[in-house]
Amino acid sequence: MILQMDHIRKSFDGVEVLKDISMSVDSGEVVSIIGPSGSGKSTLLRCATFLEKIDAGEIRYMDKAAVTTNNEGKAEYVPHKELKLVKEYFGLVFQQFNLFPHYSVLKNVMDAPVHVLKRPKEEVREEAMELLRRMDLESRADAYPFQLSGGQQQRVAIARALALKPSILFFDEPTSALDPELTGEVLKVIRQLAEEKMTMVVVTHEMPFARAVSNRVIFMDKGVIVEQGDPELVFGSPSQERTKQFLRNYQR
């Protein structure tokens, strides 16, 4: 088990956006999270990556506890040093890419391994070039983010996340900020990663992609997981009325 989240609760200003959510991700699994906007799927991802603090519940990575619930039922995070180690297990690709504009493509990929993990520069450079080759961006290594298309920027962001060799990679609507004709190149890369058995959780609105690539689909609405399972089942014959309604709206 790579990720285990149990009974997660999260409120913003008294409005509960995650209502007792539990989910887990196994090694090599590709999980897609779908649902209408405001359903809490992005918040779930941000809680899993500690960008938001949960109010209650437990989070474990690779059987290491990151958040536990104390006697009063409140979430309690492990000390900073331990949390830092847990953070190395995962990576996150943002909807808005969030590349560092003042760094070249290559430096965006190399900077964290060199300056955070303190790995030797030459070794990191070779790996980074290999990653860029896989992203079909080898020739743009010296370019700056503003010189790239959205699709290219997102592929750099994926390479940057992979450079830290995470055990699990999260994607937060990776194609939502892209022009329609550019989504394909990003989805192709994710598909490729899936074939290489990379463990991934993808929040997405790309239904055909979710159906084709993931091993499991989670449908969320109003802060709860309504239905989850094999993509063929969820898309082909959903058991819940809410799921059917959502998918119908999407096909129109």
Next chain:
Amino acid sequence: MKKLIALSLTAAMLLTASTAVSAESEAPYVFLEEDLGVESYAIGFRKGDDELAETVSGAVQALVLNGTYEAIGENYPDIKDYLCLTAEGIDEASLPAEGSGDSSFTFKHGFDLDYPPYSYLQDDGSIGGFDVELCQAVCEYLGWGYEAVPFNWDAKDMELNAGSCDCIWSGFTKEGREDAYTWGITYSNNTQGILVAADSGIKTLDDLSGKIVGVQTATSAYDMLQDSKADLAGTFSELKVYESYTVAFNDLKAGAIDAIAIDMTAGSFLIANESK
């Protein structure tokens, strides 16, 4: 609450600055017996404005004859003793008659608003001073309109040459500037002196050797120390040039300088105001 604190802090700063203008101090201030020299205050006109200079000078003399000149002087005890015009020797026949001026003409009086007691902002906020009152009386006598043109003293020549004023008349020293203007009548004398704290131990000009002396920029005292009294200035440890005597006087009170070179009337005014 925070705004209140901010306001009160600002007020405290304003207070510091205003005490810098009016705070009391125990030490009285005196002039050295030796002075730097006597100078005459006259009215400066644009070069070539001879006719205007003559008319205004005539009117001043007429005011001497009818007693207005002396009456205005009574309002300014600090300079009363320095007024040098008397009725003696004035030929009444050569003077312009009362109301003989062109009533459509407005005489523009250029002066420094920071030069008491000749021209300054009075306690009630109005513009006044000996020169201002005298000039107003001249205009009234001739039937002219009067317009006050307070200017930056540094820019006086530009103001005059540009025509924004018709004269420079605010304790304006003639000496050393004889050729730069067409001069009207000399209506007051003044003596440049050295102002010190009474308990400073400085008694003579020689005692100023090695001391810090303050002076306001573009004043006769400054010019004197640059020119005819340059030797004396050479004995000072430093000649500190100020933008205004107000700040210099505060420095004297605070002990940051030892003496101020200033004309007697302006100096007396500072001392008188200090004991208020």
Next chain:
Amino acid sequence: MSFSTMLSSMGVGMLRTCLIFILTLLISLPLGMIVMLIRRPGPLPEVPRGEGTLKTLAVRLWRGFLIVLRPVMKIYIAVMRGTPLMLQLLAWYFGPYYLFGMSIRGYRFPAIIIGFSMNYAAYFAEIFRGGIEAIPKGQYEAAEILGYGKTQTFFRIILPQVIKTILPSVTNEVITLVKDTSMAFTLAYNEMFSLAKQIAASQTSFMPFVIAGVFYFIANYVVAFVMEFIEKKLSYYR
């Protein structure tokens, strides 16, 4: 007085003007950065659990420091920006005497530098804050996910971008400073412009003002040139 005598007697003043300018910049830029770091809105640092006691103590101290100094900095900035620089110079110089009866002999130049630096630090702090707030939240989040520490995030990711954003405003402020140096004459410090006024008055000549104008223009041209050079250096990205 010949043109060259005029120029050479104003030369001393030019050096003094440059001295005020350089010292003020050297002090106010880092000071503004410190003021901004204290005043910057945002959550107070959390005291870490179960860490070495020394670090916990340091974080506690910094936290208490922020709680006390944040409102103070706000007031400081409000006063510095809300009152004339001339008044501030008078207050800095005469304050110690009138408030505490201290001797202010020899304190003139330090008072001028303190006055200018404190004033400009307030403006710089606000410019820096604007620059920091213009950085998208995503940059911080990306850095956090990639494992950068707080200090690393600030110096490697945020600061370089901030410098680029604030450069035009800083250039404006620096140019204003060049011209503001003439205010040192409030405290009888004979910088270039006051000398120009004195010479102009005694010589009944406009020439010193022309020289002063040319001096300010050249000084600001140099400033603009240097800042443009830095801007160009940073224009490799957008």
